[in-house]
Amino acid sequence: MSENESIGHYNFVAEPFHVDFTGHLTMSVLGNHLLNCAGFHSTDRGFGIGYLNEVNYTWVLSRLAVELDEMPYQYEHFSIETWVENVYRLFTDRNFAILNKENKPIGYARSVWAMINLEIRKPADLLTLHGGEILNYVSDKKCPIEKPTRIKIDSSGPEIIYKVKYSDIDINGHVNSIKYIEHVLDLFPIEMYKEKRIKRFEVAYIAESYYSDTLSFYKQKINESEYNIEIKKVDGDVVCRSKVIFIN
Amino acid sequence: MSENESIGHYNFVAEPFHVDFTGHLTMSVLGNHLLNCAGFHSTDRGFGIGYLNEVNYTWVLSRLAVELDEMPYQYEHFSIETWVENVYRLFTDRNFAILNKENKPIGYARSVWAMINLEIRKPADLLTLHGGEILNYVSDKKCPIEKPTRIKIDSSGPEIIYKVKYSDIDINGHVNSIKYIEHVLDLFPIEMYKEKRIKRFEVAYIAESYYSDTLSFYKQKINESEYNIEIKKVDGDVVCRSKVIFIN
Numbered sequence: 001m002s003e004n005e006s007i008g009h010y011n012f013v014a015e016p017f018h019v020d021f022t023g024h025l026t027m028s029v030l031g032n033h034l035l036n037c038a039g040f041h042s043t044d045r046g047f048g049i050g051y052l053n054e055v056n057y058t059w060v061l062s063r064l065a066v067e068l069d070e071m072p073y074q075y076e077h078f079s080i081e082t083w084v085e086n087v088y089r090l091f092t093d094r095n096f097a098i099l100n101k102e103n104k105p106i107g108y109a110r111s112v113w114a115m116i117n118l119e120i121r122k123p124a125d126l127l128t129l130h131g132g133e134i135l136n137y138v139s140d141k142k143c144p145i146e147k148p149t150r151i152k153i154d155s156s157g158p159e160i161i162y163k164v165k166y167s168d169i170d171i172n173g174h175v176n177s178i179k180y181i182e183h184v185l186d187l188f189p190i191e192m193y194k195e196k197r198i199k200r201f202e203v204a205y206i207a208e209s210y211y212s213d214t215l216s217f218y219k220q221k222i223n224e225s226e227y228n229i230e231i232k233k234v235d236g237d238v239v240c241r242s243k244v245i246f247i248n
Numbered sequence: 249m250s251e252n253e254s255i256g257h258y259n260f261v262a263e264p265f266h267v268d269f270t271g272h273l274t275m276s277v278l279g280n281h282l283l284n285c286a287g288f289h290s291t292d293r294g295f296g297i298g299y300l301n302e303v304n305y306t307w308v309l310s311r312l313a314v315e316l317d318e319m320p321y322q323y324e325h326f327s328i329e330t331w332v333e334n335v336y337r338l339f340t341d342r343n344f345a346i347l348n349k350e351n352k353p354i355g356y357a358r359s360v361w362a363m364i365n366l367e368i369r370k371p372a373d374l375l376t377l378h379g380g381e382i383l384n385y386v387s388d389k390k391c392p393i394e395k396p397t398r399i400k401i402d403s404s405g406p407e408i409i410y411k412v413k414y415s416d417i418d419i420n421g422h423v424n425s426i427k428y429i430e431h432v433l434d435l436f437p438i439e440m441y442k443e444k445r446i447k448r449f450e451v452a453y454i455a456e457s458y459y460s461d462t463l464s465f466y467k468q469k470i471n472e473s474e475y476n477i478e479i480k481k482v483d484g485d486v487v488c489r490s491k492v493i494f495i496n
């Protein structure tokens with residue numbers, strides 16, 4: 001398999017309603033583009049969510065880690081490359097490079113996905129998918145950022161309580177993966193984004209949440225630039241964990 | 249000026265994180281696409297926000313009304329046409345058609361824009377813009393929906409109180425026009441969207457709101473399918489009014 005066939009390349013522009021007050025693309029919109037690229041890339045190669053749904057399976061995003069030197073500015077063109085790094089029995093690692101308009105990498109991302117059976121909601125064997133054809137697309141392109149880490153939280157009380165709304169819910173009836181990113185970033189005051197920018201963002205999706213669920217957001221300050229976040233349901237079940245590392 | 253030059257045509261696909269639990273594009277994402285099309289169309293014809301900013305002016309959206317027979321479904325291709333209907337001294341009317349993948353209109357939208365001077369924040373004379381060149385692009389293409397209406401509210405107390413967050417703020421430091429749409433639609437319980445869909449959506453932007461502003465959302469039920477909404481700051485200043493008409 002040539003690198004051309006294993007690596008997908010997709011073009012974007014930073015739209016005006018997708019940038020924050022600094023004029024840079026928001027992390028949640030970048031996350032949306034990354035997940036769309038994962039969809040384009042897998043669909044073009046026959047293992048997309050459309051095919052999986054037909055045979056009663058679906059892709060589930062487990063982890064996402066993004067690390068950036070800069071964010072595209074309003075109206076700037078940029079592109080995203082994506083490729084499969086590893087395929088294990090129950091997980092696959094998909095990586096991304098974010099390139100500026102001169103095709104120079106300005107950041108990278110790593111994601112971990114499982115394939116689940118839609119009836120029993122349990123992980124399925126990826127090596128049997130399409131007769132293991134996904135393995136043909138594994139690329140050895142380098143992704144020079146740390147893998148998603150194990151996030152632990154030690155926090156006395158919730159930072160905010162949030163009741164899930166109509167606009168949070170996706171076609172599966174769950175809070176959509178992008179909305180968690182938006183809610184996590186809203187835990188920080190705007191002054192933080194005036195002084196610093198996000199160097200690394202991580203999220204681990206642990207359980208689904210639903211319309212009208214009441215979510216508690218816990219935030220632990222590790223140091224001046226690093227925060228761990230945990231989102232829990234009323235019954236204590238953890239929905240999501242996240243880490244945000246800022247840089248001056 | 250031929251119709252080809254006066255009407256812009258832009259292609260889209262309903263992305264998975266842009267649809268709601270019914271699988272249809274959300275009104276806020278459609279609004280985002282409409283405003284982007286306004287930007288593409290005006291920029292391509294020399295009166296875009298980039299040129300205006302250079303000469304110390306900017307476009308300000310005053311009103312938007314959208315009426316639809318159907319919303320594009322997840323992964324469906326659709327397109328948006330936009331054209332200028334009228335240019336007055338202080339306002340211009342820009343219309344839109346939303347077309348399904350067979351190029352059949354599934355909805356229309358109307359918008360009203362002012363051009364303001366960035367220093368004095370006052371409306372400027374559109375007929376002097378580029379020597380009145382904008383008039384060359386006026387099209388008589390039909391837009392068979394009612395113009396934006398005057399929305400009045402009679403409500404005893406606020407439905408919700410919302411504190412403006414980081415993710416609400418755009419590059420100008422204001423709550424972005426699309427976020428108001430999202431917050432207005434979140435005033436309705438998900439059951440409403442299970443039983444009905446939005447037939448017509450209107451919003452009038454009256455004043456700017458800023459980070460950490462506390463906004464009160466007032467909702468008046470006109471009948472089973474029609475609601476008026478008003479967003480006010482703590483000091484009573486009206487930020488925005490909206491009307492949502494549902495259909496079974």
